[in-house]
Amino acid sequence: xNFNTNYQEINLDYCRASTGKRFANYIIDTIVFYIITFGLGxxxxxxxxxxxxxxxxxxLRLIMLLFYGIxxxxxxxxxxxxxxxxxxxxxxxxxxxxxxxxxxxAFIRNIVRAIPFNALSALGTPSxxxxxxxxxxxxxxxxxxxLQSQRVDLFDSVKNxxx
Numbered sequence: 001x002n003f004n005t006n007y008q009e010i011n012l013d014y015c016r017a018s019t020g021k022r023f024a025n026y027i028i029d030t031i032v033f034y035i036i037t038f039g040l041g042x043x044x045x046x047x048x049x050x051x052x053x054x055x056x057x058x059x060l061r062l063i064m065l066l067f068y069g070i071x072x073x074x075x076x077x078x079x080x081x082x083x084x085x086x087x088x089x090x091x092x093x094x095x096x097x098x099x100x101x102x103x104x105x106a107f108i109r110n111i112v113r114a115i116p117f118n119a120l121s122a123l124g125t126p127s128x129x130x131x132x133x134x135x136x137x138x139x140x141x142x143x144x145x146x147l148q149s150q151r152v153d154l155f156d157s158v159k160n161x162x163x
Contacts, residue, residue: 010098010148010149011148012094012096012098012138012140014148015140015141015144015145015148016126016138016139016140016141017089017091017127017139017140018141019122019124019125019127021089021091021141022122022127023127024085024089025083025085025086025089025139026085026119026122027085028084028085028088028089029072029075029083029084029085033068033071033072036071037064065113066114068113069113070110070111072110072113073107073109073110076101076106076110077107080092080100080101081093081100081101090141090142090143091139091140091141091142092139092142093137093139094137094139095136096137101137108134108135109131109132109134109135109137110131112131112134113131118130118131121133
């Protein structure tokens with residue numbers, strides 16, 4: 001048997017979150033976003049109602065797209081690549097080399113979400129939306145990552161025992 005192969009590499013393609021989990025993340029995050037927006041709308045309506053009267057439909061949609069990107073940026077930036085949806089589904093956004101995303105990377109990743117039709121770019125398997133492609137990030141399933149890490153540890157221990 002040849003155990004000289006380097007098993008330190010973790011296969012991030014295997015660890016990639018499924019399209020179903022990505023969709024669940026999107027639905028959960030959208031619900032949380034609308035709850036935040038609804039609360040903010042109530043606060044604006046109470047303290048400064050004239051702001052709500054002056055906004056037309058197109059402007060409101062553009063503001064909401066940008067606000068969604070900002071909310072997601074703040075959430076993922078402060079929680080090391082996790083949003084509420086990712087926390088619930090056990091997934092995490094990381095750089096495509098497997099390292100944790102930085103605050104700057106979270107900003108790029110989530111401002112791209114403000115581009116209209118970004119959600120349509122997520123269709124397909126594997127799901128690789130624009131905000132992942134343009135920021136060089138992927139969303140991984142943490143359970144699959146744990147299995148990959150255990151595999152690496154197992155092969156390393158067998159390799160060390162034989163040498």
